[in-house]
Amino acid sequence: MPHHTVFEAKIEHLQILDENGKLDKKLAKDTLTDEQVVYLYEQMRICRELDEIAFKLQRSGRMGTYPQNKGQEANAVGSALAMVQGNDWVVPSYRENAALFMHGLPMHYILVYWMGDERGSKIPDGVNITPLSVPIGTHMLHATGIAWSMKQRKEKDRAVITYFGDGSTSEGDFHNAMNFASVMQVPTIFYCQNNQWAISTPRERQMNSATVAQKAIAYDMPTIQVDGNDIFAVYKATSDARKRAIQGGGPSFIEGLTYRLGDHTTADDARRYRDQSEVDAWLEKDPLIRTRKYMESVGVWDDKKQEELEARAKTIVKEVVDAAISIPTPDKAEIFDDLYAEIPEDLKIQRDTMRTTSIGRNPSQIGLNAQAAGAH
Amino acid sequence: MAEQTLVGAITQALDQALAADPDVILLGEDIGINGGVFRATDGLQATHGKDRVVDTPLDESGIMGTAIGLAIAGMKAVPEIQFEGFLGPAYDQLVNHAARMRNRTRSAVTVPMTVRVPVGGGIHAPELHSDSPESIYAHSPGVKVVMPCTPYDAKGLLLAAINDPDPVIFFEPKRVYRTFKEEVPDEMYEIPIGQAKVVSEGENLTLVTWGAPVFQALEAIDNLPEDVSVELIDLRSIYPFDMDTIAESVCKTGRCVVVHEAPLTCGMGAEIAARVMEECFLHLEAPVQRVTGFDTIMPYYKLENEYLPESPRILKGITECLAY
Numbered sequence: 001m002p003h004h005t006v007f008e009a010k011i012e013h014l015q016i017l018d019e020n021g022k023l024d025k026k027l028a029k030d031t032l033t034d035e036q037v038v039y040l041y042e043q044m045r046i047c048r049e050l051d052e053i054a055f056k057l058q059r060s061g062r063m064g065t066y067p068q069n070k071g072q073e074a075n076a077v078g079s080a081l082a083m084v085q086g087n088d089w090v091v092p093s094y095r096e097n098a099a100l101f102m103h104g105l106p107m108h109y110i111l112v113y114w115m116g117d118e119r120g121s122k123i124p125d126g127v128n129i130t131p132l133s134v135p136i137g138t139h140m141l142h143a144t145g146i147a148w149s150m151k152q153r154k155e156k157d158r159a160v161i162t163y164f165g166d167g168s169t170s171e172g173d174f175h176n177a178m179n180f181a182s183v184m185q186v187p188t189i190f191y192c193q194n195n196q197w198a199i200s201t202p203r204e205r206q207m208n209s210a211t212v213a214q215k216a217i218a219y220d221m222p223t224i225q226v227d228g229n230d231i232f233a234v235y236k237a238t239s240d241a242r243k244r245a246i247q248g249g250g251p252s253f254i255e256g257l258t259y260r261l262g263d264h265t266t267a268d269d270a271r272r273y274r275d276q277s278e279v280d281a282w283l284e285k286d287p288l289i290r291t292r293k294y295m296e297s298v299g300v301w302d303d304k305k306q307e308e309l310e311a312r313a314k315t316i317v318k319e320v321v322d323a324a325i326s327i328p329t330p331d332k333a334e335i336f337d338d339l340y341a342e343i344p345e346d347l348k349i350q351r352d353t354m355r356t357t358s359i360g361r362n363p364s365q366i367g368l369n370a371q372a373a374g375a376h
Numbered sequence: 377m378a379e380q381t382l383v384g385a386i387t388q389a390l391d392q393a394l395a396a397d398p399d400v401i402l403l404g405e406d407i408g409i410n411g412g413v414f415r416a417t418d419g420l421q422a423t424h425g426k427d428r429v430v431d432t433p434l435d436e437s438g439i440m441g442t443a444i445g446l447a448i449a450g451m452k453a454v455p456e457i458q459f460e461g462f463l464g465p466a467y468d469q470l471v472n473h474a475a476r477m478r479n480r481t482r483s484a485v486t487v488p489m490t491v492r493v494p495v496g497g498g499i500h501a502p503e504l505h506s507d508s509p510e511s512i513y514a515h516s517p518g519v520k521v522v523m524p525c526t527p528y529d530a531k532g533l534l535l536a537a538i539n540d541p542d543p544v545i546f547f548e549p550k551r552v553y554r555t556f557k558e559e560v561p562d563e564m565y566e567i568p569i570g571q572a573k574v575v576s577e578g579e580n581l582t583l584v585t586w587g588a589p590v591f592q593a594l595e596a597i598d599n600l601p602e603d604v605s606v607e608l609i610d611l612r613s614i615y616p617f618d619m620d621t622i623a624e625s626v627c628k629t630g631r632c633v634v635v636h637e638a639p640l641t642c643g644m645g646a647e648i649a650a651r652v653m654e655e656c657f658l659h660l661e662a663p664v665q666r667v668t669g670f671d672t673i674m675p676y677y678k679l680e681n682e683y684l685p686e687s688p689r690i691l692k693g694i695t696e697c698l699a700y
Contacts (some may be wrong), residue, residue, distance in 0.1 A: 077526060089449075122482040130448060131481050135472050141438060142473070145445015145453075152401065152427060152451065173468070176438035183433055184442075338483045339518055339543040346615035358654045 008215045011210075013225045013257075016232035018283045021293025023232065032081075033235045034300045038104025040081060040231050041291045041301075042309055044073040047098040048288060049313040053264075053321060054111060058266040062325065067115045068090030069097050071229075074287035075193045075197065078100065078234025079254070082242055083161050083189075089128040091143035092134075095193060095260075099163065105129055109318070111324035118338075119330060136198075137171030140164055144177045147186035147251070159187040159245040161238070169212055178251070180221035186246030189238060190216070190253045193228060195260035200273040216253030218257035227308075228256025228285040259285070380560040383553040384525035386416050386492075389534040390454065391417070394424045400538060401446060403430040403439055404456030413458055414553055440466035443475050446669045447489040452538055460495045460547070461504030474543040475518030490537040495513040495587050496637050497525065497684050498551035501631035502666055506673050508587070509639035513545050514615040514647070515641040516610050520569055521614040523547040523587045527560050529612055532567030540569065547614075551588040551698065572618035574625070578605035578684075581698055583624040583690075585635035586611040586650055593635055595687035596694060614644060622648065630661035631700075633693050637686050640668045662700035 113120025
């Protein structure tokens with residue numbers, strides 16, 4: 001048989017809750033309980049509130065550049081619920097706020113960070129989250145490494161999830177992370193939030209492949225494309241991936257098909273490069289709208305509960321904002337003190353004098369004493 | 377106590393570190409059954425297992441990035457990059473992640489990792505196998521950089537690096553891997569990072585260098601007239617570096633020559649010269665002289681000895697500085 005097929009592949013798409021709030025009951029079996037659906041809806045609504053207030057904080061000059069999560073929340077909440085808080089690790093990019101607070105990061109840390117303060121990334125003990133990652137598509141290697149440590153230490157009931165966007169998958173480190181995870185067979189879940197846009201570059205100019213999910217095939221990784229605005233599909237795919245991971249089945253890939261309803265960041269204006277009609281079409285597919293429709297259809301939600309939730313979200317976020325803005329300006333010594341476990345002598349002098357000029361061992365030459373001049 | 381080469385001392389240190397701490401893990405290209413291209417990990421996989429001395433895919437960024445993940449999770453990762461010329465693909469992981477992690481999380485997330493990298497020229501190697509990029513990393517806050525050149529120092533500094541809570545780049549001057557032997561204690565010991573070593577004491581001039589040029593400097597000093605004495609300092613740690621030892625010596629001798637393989641401009645010699653000016657200004661008898669690689673691409677091996685600061689050029693630098 002000189003010429004024959006050695007490999008064939010296909011990509012499956014999963015949607016359980018459609019954009020009208022209609023649930024496929026058969027596919028929904030053993031996924032989310034109605035109680036969990038309500039919980040996830042609440043998390044999405046609180047995340048949306050945080051997002052809107054963060055946007056206003058930036059516009060009113062009280063916060064720096066901020067990337068909105070709006071429209072993508074189902075990816076974060078559905079997958080975060082499938083992972084085990086305090087046990088598994090979350091290795092985020094920067095557009096999955098709900099996954100962070102669902103895994104124990106105090107919500108105000110997110111604002112503290114975007115207010116230009118590293119203490120927003122001072123992850124508390126017991127919270128297994130790495131800091132937000134700015135260089136696109138490079139942090140997934142850390143998820144592979146952390147998962148590798150779990151395999152090495154035979155911590156059988158642990159896994160890692162890492163989030164990234166469609167643009168990330170053009171970066172070399174994406175492929176490096178996928179290849180290492182596959183070769184080492186470590187428990188990493190690669191979750192791509194395919195929100196269609198990498199700033200102004202649409203998915204079809206980012207890659208020539210029909211799906212992101214098919215990129216995992218090269219690494220022999222179980223892979224699926226899900227409706228990323230459907231909490232049932234996101235939860236199911238992540239649960240399956242986690243189950244596989246802790247049973248020694250290695251890494252998995254999930255492409256959550258979603259849409260960035262906002263600009264890339266507050267510094268961006270998406271009207272320069274995309275049509276409003278496209279945005280309008282995706283507004284109809286908003287995960288909050290369809291989840292609410294579903295909850296109302298099964299009788300676990302009504303207008304009164306909605307009003308209560310909106311009031312609660314406002315209160316929570318107000319407290320979060322208060323907590324963030326009440327933090328005093330960091331001590332300038334911080335930039336030196338947390339560079340190494342132990343501060344080198346030279347750096348101590350820079351810290352203590354806040355100067356880089358030194359007139360060395362002879363400060364008396366300009367009438368200074370040694371300490372003021374930063375001498376040894 | 378037995379005589380060891382530089383590479384032998386490194387192998388011994390890695391062997392002992394693996395035996396002493398289950399969290400130590402070695403990863404790199406061809407480091408397992410093949411023992412590494414310089415045999416620095418020879419036999420370690422057989423002793424400690426495939427899951428602790430790990431042959432990785434051919435991917436420097438992947439090696440560095442997964443080592444960071446291992447370290448974040450609390451393991452002591454010791455990645456090997458086969459040659460310094462291949463640090464390029466790993467630069468982003470090393471400088472933009474490993475170096476920054478502690479600072480940007482205010483010490484909540486740390487990267488205790490030792491990156492082993494053969495460095496420097498003089499072995500007639502292919503292109504991109506002979507560079508000296510240490511000042512690039514000394515200019516990258518958050519990492520430590522060391523470059524020992526003797527077996528004793530290599531073992532002690534490697535064990536210190538592995539136990540250091542921060543990322544350390546451990547440069548191994550490949551030219552002296554097997555050219556020099558000395559007694560190395562069998563037991564584990566550490567040499568503190570950041571301390572220089574006075575190789576020989578002298579009164580007339582201070583010569584500061586590190587890596588393979590230490591041996592070139594010794595040769596140059598041997599060719600000086602009997603009545604000239606040079607204080608030779610092996611810096612050993614590039615960052616943090618031991619300015620106290622340099623300043624104390626230059627204040628005594630009044631003259632300073634810095635020698636390194638890396639290019640002149642923005643090399644560590646420039647930093648040392650600036651610091652000598654600040655700290656020894658009133659003691660200086662001559663401008664600080666730098667004998668270094670040229671500001672060119674490191675040439676392929678037919679011309680590499682023209683580029684490298686070999687002993688005749690060092691001798692000339694010393695003589696001119698003394699004559700000033």
